[in-house]
Amino acid sequence: MSYIIQGETGEWEVVIGLEVHAQVISKSKLFSGAATDFGSEPNTQVSFIDAGMPGMLPVINEVCVEQAVRTGLGLKAQINKTSVFARKNYFYADLPQGYQISQYDQPIVGEGTIILDMPDGSTREVGIERLHLEQDAGKSMHDQHPTKSYIDLNRSGVALMEIVSKPDMRSPEEAGAYLKKLRSILRYLGTCDGNMEEGSMRCDCNVSVRKKGETGLRTRCEIKNVNSVRFVMQAIEHEAMRHVEIYESGGDIKQETRLFDPNKGETRSMRSKEQAHDYRYFPDPDLLPLVLEDELIERIKADLPELPDEKKDRFIRDFKLSPYDAGVLVADRATADFFETVASGRDAKMAANWVMGDFFGAMNRLGRSIENPPVTAENLGKLLDLIADNTISGRIAKEVFELMTETGKDPSVIVEEKGLKQVTDTGAIEQACQAVVDANADKVAEYKSGKDKLFGFFVGQVMKNTQGKANPAMVNEILKKLLA
Amino acid sequence: MSLDKATVRTIANLARIEVPDEELDHLAGELSRIVDFVEQLSEVNTDGVAPMTSVAEMTLPRRQDVVSDGNCRDGVLANAPDADDGFFCVPKVVE
Numbered sequence: 001m002s003y004i005i006q007g008e009t010g011e012w013e014v015v016i017g018l019e020v021h022a023q024v025i026s027k028s029k030l031f032s033g034a035a036t037d038f039g040s041e042p043n044t045q046v047s048f049i050d051a052g053m054p055g056m057l058p059v060i061n062e063v064c065v066e067q068a069v070r071t072g073l074g075l076k077a078q079i080n081k082t083s084v085f086a087r088k089n090y091f092y093a094d095l096p097q098g099y100q101i102s103q104y105d106q107p108i109v110g111e112g113t114i115i116l117d118m119p120d121g122s123t124r125e126v127g128i129e130r131l132h133l134e135q136d137a138g139k140s141m142h143d144q145h146p147t148k149s150y151i152d153l154n155r156s157g158v159a160l161m162e163i164v165s166k167p168d169m170r171s172p173e174e175a176g177a178y179l180k181k182l183r184s185i186l187r188y189l190g191t192c193d194g195n196m197e198e199g200s201m202r203c204d205c206n207v208s209v210r211k212k213g214e215t216g217l218r219t220r221c222e223i224k225n226v227n228s229v230r231f232v233m234q235a236i237e238h239e240a241m242r243h244v245e246i247y248e249s250g251g252d253i254k255q256e257t258r259l260f261d262p263n264k265g266e267t268r269s270m271r272s273k274e275q276a277h278d279y280r281y282f283p284d285p286d287l288l289p290l291v292l293e294d295e296l297i298e299r300i301k302a303d304l305p306e307l308p309d310e311k312k313d314r315f316i317r318d319f320k321l322s323p324y325d326a327g328v329l330v331a332d333r334a335t336a337d338f339f340e341t342v343a344s345g346r347d348a349k350m351a352a353n354w355v356m357g358d359f360f361g362a363m364n365r366l367g368r369s370i371e372n373p374p375v376t377a378e379n380l381g382k383l384l385d386l387i388a389d390n391t392i393s394g395r396i397a398k399e400v401f402e403l404m405t406e407t408g409k410d411p412s413v414i415v416e417e418k419g420l421k422q423v424t425d426t427g428a429i430e431q432a433c434q435a436v437v438d439a440n441a442d443k444v445a446e447y448k449s450g451k452d453k454l455f456g457f458f459v460g461q462v463m464k465n466t467q468g469k470a471n472p473a474m475v476n477e478i479l480k481k482l483l484a
Numbered sequence: 485m486s487l488d489k490a491t492v493r494t495i496a497n498l499a500r501i502e503v504p505d506e507e508l509d510h511l512a513g514e515l516s517r518i519v520d521f522v523e524q525l526s527e528v529n530t531d532g533v534a535p536m537t538s539v540a541e542m543t544l545p546r547r548q549d550v551v552s553d554g555n556c557r558d559g560v561l562a563n564a565p566d567a568d569d570g571f572f573c574v575p576k577v578v579e
Contacts, residue, residue, distance in 0.1 A: 032554075091500055149578065
């Protein structure tokens with residue numbers, strides 16, 4: 001599945017690398033004891049350190065360090081036992097220190113790998129270049145006053161993990177799959193909530209194009225702060241087209257930072273000042289090198305949950321699910337747990353179909369979530385048991401399921417109350433079949449003269465007359481005999 | 485090593501310090517002398533010494549993840565030239 005842009009001068013491919021800023025889940029900030037809660041009153045979660053007051057010294061939060069290590073291990077990446085914090089110097093109103101404490105040439109995590117699950121069920125590997133810890137900046141609001149910007153420093157100093165991919169992606173779909181997979185891994189690990197709307201996961205896209213077959217990389221542009229998977233895919237698609245058009249009209253791409261406008265679906269240049277990228281990194285004299293003990297790394301490793309890739313392999317192996325079904329079910333940990341409860345001791349393929357079909361459908365239709373499901377996993381399991389032991393047919397089960405979403409009742413109670421129990425009594429079904437045959441002598445004659453398709457009509461009539469409660473296999477069998 | 489006027493102008497701009505043109509020569513000389521002073525370090529033989537960012541025989545101490553600070557908005561805003569409704573106010577900086 002290759003993504004090619006057909007230009008006038010030939011075929012072009014797109015080269016994509018992503019930088020994701022993921023907010024670390026911790027109670028307090030990376031270098032101060034101020035709280036990290038989202039949506040608090042402005043400037044109430046700010047210490048004098050976060051406000052950049054002179055004389056204040058940063059002290060690192062051990063949980064933020066552990067979260068970075070945990071994420072590194074989850075990305076199968078190299079953990080650097082010694083890493084160094086550096087100052088990245090620039091001026092902006094929401095950066096009170098005048099520099100961001102970040103990591104430069106010695107990050108806490110080195111190279112790793114992410115496996116993408118593509119929509120067609122195939123997989124693809126994307127390299128991780130590095131992961132480093134850094135401080136978030138404050139928030140600027142430009143629409144509160146005609147001549148002033150309003151600054152809230154609550155977010156200033158919150159720990160971020162910047163996760164940088166290698167330029168390994170070749171289509172907008174792969175970029176989308178990368179973000180979804182990374183978010184899934186972070187959520188499994190509990191190191192970032194992955195909420196792109198609230199800004200706890202933000203993405204910068206590096207995009208360039210090259211002629212098919214070319215090996216070197218051409219000049220890239222960076223699209224800043226794209227805040228949804230869909231926008232990332234749109235921004236890349238548009239940016240790649242822009243590059244092709246410029247090259248084909250004889251122009252050249254200038255390396256720059258651009259912004260994506262979701263309303264217009266296009267990117268535009270940020271009017272950045274000259275030398276904006278001269279950050280003059282140097283080791284932060286306030287912070288000694290961060291050295292990790294082997295025991296710490298081993299303890300975190302021993303504590304890692306089963307991650308989506310391993311869970312997916314297990315679902316394929318133990319439950320005989322297709323790679324696609326397994327991929328869908330493991331994307332979210334709570335969904336995977338829900339499925340496992342339903343599937344436990346039952347036909348797993350059937351459980352998967354019900355969870356991904358009727359259950360997901362009801363969840364979307366009713367605006368519910370897996371944490372607050374329309375039907376509990378236990379009750380859905382019981383419904384499957386009722387189908388398996390022939391108490392109800394698959395068709396009646398759909399009806400029972402709807403009633404379960406409305407009432408929250410146990411399926412066996414619903415079957416009892418509504419009298420939906422499947423008829424498996426041969427005598428009763430024979431009677432129903434005979435009645436249909438007797439009432440439709442003309443159709444019987446047509447059927448016998450070769451209109452085989454009419455068989456479905458007879459089955460339908462019997463099911464209708466029995467309110468769908470007759471066992472379909474038995475109806476088929478008996479009708480075949482009667483019509484022979 | 486001697487710094488030229490253009491470099492000094494760039495450094496001043498990056499540091500957001502306004503330096504009149506007539507001061508540039510003088511500053512270039514001063515800064516060059518500072519760099520020369522530091523450059524004496526390159527006379528020391530460092531063969532076999534791993535690059536270091538600190539000479540203290542210590543590693544970074546860590547603190548527990550507890551909320552122990554913040555909630556002091558009045559103090560944080562006390563020195564702000566302009567504030568409104570709990571926010572710092574600055575001249576509009578939208579790009």
